[in-house]
Amino acid sequence: MSFTKFNFHPRIQGGIQAMGYTTPTPIQQKSIPVILQGRDVMGLAQTGTGKTAAFVLPIMQHLIDSPRRGTRALIVAPTRELAEQIHESIEELGRKTTLRSVAVYGGVNKNPQISKLREGAEIVVACPGRLLDLMDQGAADLSGIEILVLDEADRMFDMGFLPDIRKITKRTPEKRQTLLFSATMPSDIRLLAREVLRDPVILRVGDDAPASTVSHALYPVEQHLKTALLMKLLRETQTESVLIFTRTKHRTTRVAMQMKTAGFPVASLQGDLSQSRRQDALSGFRNGRYQILVATDIAARGIDVTRISHVINYDMPDTVDAYTHRIGRTGRAEQEGDAFSFVTPEERDLVGNIEHVLGERIERRTLEGFDYALPAPAGSGGGRRSSVSHTRRELPAEFLSAVPAKKPSSHHFSPRASGRRGR
């Protein structure tokens, strides 16, 4: 199976080659022919499955087949980072074409976006808020939209974008082709699908289960020891890029600061940062300038960075879905990845649910030589430490009992291996 089979325009084929794509991924194989036919699509797929190219390539083909002026394709995405990433994919895949794309989102000057729209960008990749803003201003005109893509629809719903999506959809022609992608299918998304899709082809790719190339491990630990454990773990583990998730924006900032002070090449990413800082963090993480990225769930979905060898849940996510999405950032493209989760006794309720979905018990690990009995600093709420030095004190035996993993875990973790980022 090769990309040549789709008979894309030579200029599109040129972009595919330049990107080094050879074999289409499963979702590409399934959805490209359907989209080329002009059918509406309900796609159940995670990001990182090649989903972006799966809709970008047929869109470009359609636009080249019947040249016309004006904004003709609209892709709506939940986060600025994802919109930017899709826009960049279009620029790369379309480098040999004359098609123009513009990313439309908040936090940055709107004038460059307005000029690109005026100059006649055929493809718009947008977050809902800024797009509506530009529409009200008369700078964006959706009356000529031929293809509408709603990406990560379930997340847009989570973020309360549904009313915005409806407003946007209403401003596009009814006879458009619509593609709706969602990782999960809650009833609200099913409802939205009924509203915006006409006789859709339903494509299901893979399932919600994480890539089998990812090995999972839990590190039971008390809250106040997480940062110390994290640093020791990173110093002793051979890693490529590492993505660390925390529960709050504030904690993201704090952990990143502590790690920076300790000499780790780290950046932080959370929604309160200026857009330029967000971009710097992500691009620096992509190109390896920062080996480590500490982030909120802003980075949990869609963000596509190759070479993430480890995802570390500094805090457990709130839901199994969130866990799946976070650890989906590693183990991509058949590469191996490790997912480490720090779990306090308070956070362990979710563990059972995750294990249920994974269909296996996750290995509990303790880090050799780590002082699990270190007392909490005064004022941090846990002044109940004594000088007992047994490392498993206070953690229920059931919680710690190590169960051999089903498959041999593929971690490159060895207690004494010197990390490449020593100190």
Added chain:
DNA sequence: AAAAAAT
């Protein structure tokens, strides 16, 4: 409760 997103 927290996160993201228009200003």
